[in-house]
Amino acid sequence: MVTQRASFYLCLLVILITQATAEPDDQYPVCLSRGGDYAPNSTYHTNLNTVLSRLTSNTQIDYGFYNSSYGQDSDRVYATGLCRGDVSRHTCLTCLNNSSFFLLKNCPHQKEAVGFGGYDKCILHYADQSMFSYQDSSFRFYFWEETNVTNWDQYSYVLNQLLSRLRVKAATSNSNLNRKFAAGNATVPTPSSQTIYAVVQCYPDLTAAECNDCLIGAFSEIPKNCNNRSGCGVTILSCNFRYENSSFYEPTPDTITLQFSPQGSPSPTPSITSNSSESTYHGKSSKSQAVNAKYVVAPILFFVGLLILICIYLRVRKPTKHFESETMVDDEIKLVVSSQFDFDTIRVATNNFSDANKLGQGGFGPVYRGHSSINKK
Incomplete structure (x- = not known):
């Protein structure tokens, strides 16, 4: 039980550290005031979440440019996502999703915001007016x-x-x-x-x-x-x-x-x-900052990786250990039942340790065959 609880907390620690380290410091959310603000849980807020979730859903797009809109009239939200031309589709989608998270977190009420991921790997822009042209x-x-x-x-x-x-x-x-x-x-x-x-x-x-x-x-x-x-x-x-x-x-x-x-x-x-x-x-964008970040992030990633390996080990090992514990309990119960004989009973059962009942020699001494009062060997 203690091991399971320790494993749970260790895995939880890994998740928290992973989430903390997964927030790249090269995300730049820019909140614009020219579009005004929206109220929490308003129709615009709902439409914004919808358009951002739909933005990268088109699996046919492989050239790194996404655009979408959702809603009606003043509650209509427009969004575009552009990835640098050399990045892979996976990197592009990851970058845009991270930017979406950072924008909503850092610009919680602005109707218009722009997010830059990986310095310039991707640009995410949403607003309350169309931006699908120059x-x-x-x-x-x-x-x-x-x-x-x-x-x-x-x-x-x-x-x-x-x-x-x-x-x-x-x-x-x-x-x-x-x-x-x-x-x-x-x-x-x-x-x-x-x-x-x-x-x-x-x-x-x-x-x-x-x-x-x-x-x-x-x-x-x-x-x-x-x-x-x-x-x-x-x-x-x-x-x-x-x-x-x-x-x-x-x-x-x-x-x-x-x-x-x-x-x-x-x-x-x-x-x-x-x-x-x-x-x-x-x-x-400073190379010295990038170098410093590398030396800071590397030990953190190593530590997180080590915790993940420990977590995986505990999760894999837990069923085996649990099964062995159950087996050990059964063995102990059988041992207790089989040891309820006093010395006189054993002496009588082996005919005073007669050589005729001797089976051999073990690591702890001679081994005898005995008969109990109910004729069980």
Whole structure:
């Protein structure tokens, strides 16, 4: 009983720790006030839960873009989910489900919210108005590396060349793939040969012109928010881009690779402008933070794994131990019944330990055959 109770509490501890560690710290919920609030348990609240649960239910979609709506009139809820073009379907659905949980937890009353999972692996957006077409929105979301580059002029020149190529490719992507996504890398011609990795993406329902325009607007944020940063990302509701000096995406056969020969001075950085107004939300993506997180999470995962193994062992071992306990009880009962004979009774039954009744020699002495008063051996 004690073992069962200990096993139960140990398993409960494993579940709690697993849930705590399963909440990734790279989830960024953004609660927007422009749509107003909804009341708990209201029709809008019910419709919101319904549309989020239905959002990823279409098993025919394998290109990482989901959209759905539910309800009537002012209680109608619209939702979209977009996953980065290189992530698997399983990773995509997991990311969107986590974002849904975090949004509802952190934005419990706002009618509109945006969730970013895995920095940019997925984007979940719901609102009380349609968003199934291009939006020249003032919404901006940034994240960046804490480290700076030594020669930003040269770095930004290569970066802009790479982003320009990726923009064209994403805007004119093969419509059969239902993706407007492009990834690539370029090497900065410095003694250290630093490589820049980047991805750009638009919502698949945008036209080529809308995708191109949206990405240009996103690139225009670089001088204001990404200057000297070795990595940075900008998201507008209809498109986004990200660059780093280490690989963060899964390469594909159509991944672009650019090579630049060393040059005395880089060409002027292209000037990209946008007339959109600005409402900003800032986040950070720091490699030092990622490294620290790795060393913190690794022992926790090891500890959780050890607890899970112990829990499994106890659950598997419990029936065997229970069965053995029952067997041991039966043996003890039989032993007690068979030992109710005094010495005189045994002496008479063996004819005073006659050699004629001796059966052999055991580990504890000679063994005799005896007859009781009721003629039982």
